[in-house]
Amino acid sequence: MFTGIVEETGTVADVTVTDDGRRLRIAGDEVLADVDHGASISVSGVCLTVEAYDETSFEVFLASETVEKTYLGEVGVGDVVNLERAMPADGRFDGHVVQGHVDTTATVRSVEPVGEDWRFEFDLPEGFGRYVVEKGSVTLDGISLTVADRDEDGFAVAIVPTTYDLTNLSEKAPGDPVHLEVDVVAKYVENMLDDAAV
Incomplete structure (x- = not known):
């Protein structure tokens, strides 16, 4: 669950196309502060799971349904995306209830x-x-x-x-x-x- 209060913009650093979908590597800063494998990050409103990360970027996989329902299947290297970590249970609740499930x-x-x-x-x-x-x-x-x-x-x-x-x-x-x-x-x-x- 998210709040819709974007923490920062990130930049698409790499795109890999596979038989199963698309993999994006996204450069960021704030969202990497406490990132972990399996964490949820909203990428321009799409809830995605962190599969890998380092000090400057994280990697997510776009399943075929995500590619079909969003425009993330069209983004390329250098494109700017909005980033927000999942809302902590003990944090402030600004914005409104955002699921990260794009309609x-x-x-x-x-x-x-x-x-x-x-x-x-x-x-x-x-x-x-x-x-x-x-x-x-x-x-x-x-x-x-x-x-x-x-x-x-x-x-x-x-x-x-x-x-x-x-x-x-x-x-x-x-x-x-x-x-x-x-x-x-x-x-x-x-x-x-x-x-x-x-």
Whole structure:
């Protein structure tokens, strides 16, 4: 479980393609402070397991399902990703409950500076609009964000300078994909209502 408060950005240092999937080596700093074999790290919102590590980087494996459901199958050496270690049981709980289970990818519709802040708009894939509500929580590339506005086909978020500077949002442009994890509470409510209707 994660909070959606990105600790740092990392850089893809190496990519290896195998018959079973893809292996990434990611250079980082903060997330390596107490890393261990088998630890969970959110990589741009995708919960991945550390298979190997050294003082400057860690290695994760992308199974075929991960490659199919995320854009990590397309990242290359030099690409920037958001990193967060799993939430400690005795730590502060900022952000919101983030599982690291990406639901889909959304597409950046527009990026606009607004004073010192930024407004990002995203197009939503069909079928996911019911999970996104104005003032509700969403996770984009592992970042816990609040929905500022909602329209028929997408939504907007306001990005403060710190978030813009410390995450890979500063690398995003219209047409780029982002990982979307909707609020898990919405999915539980939907499931309960479906069960009640049976």
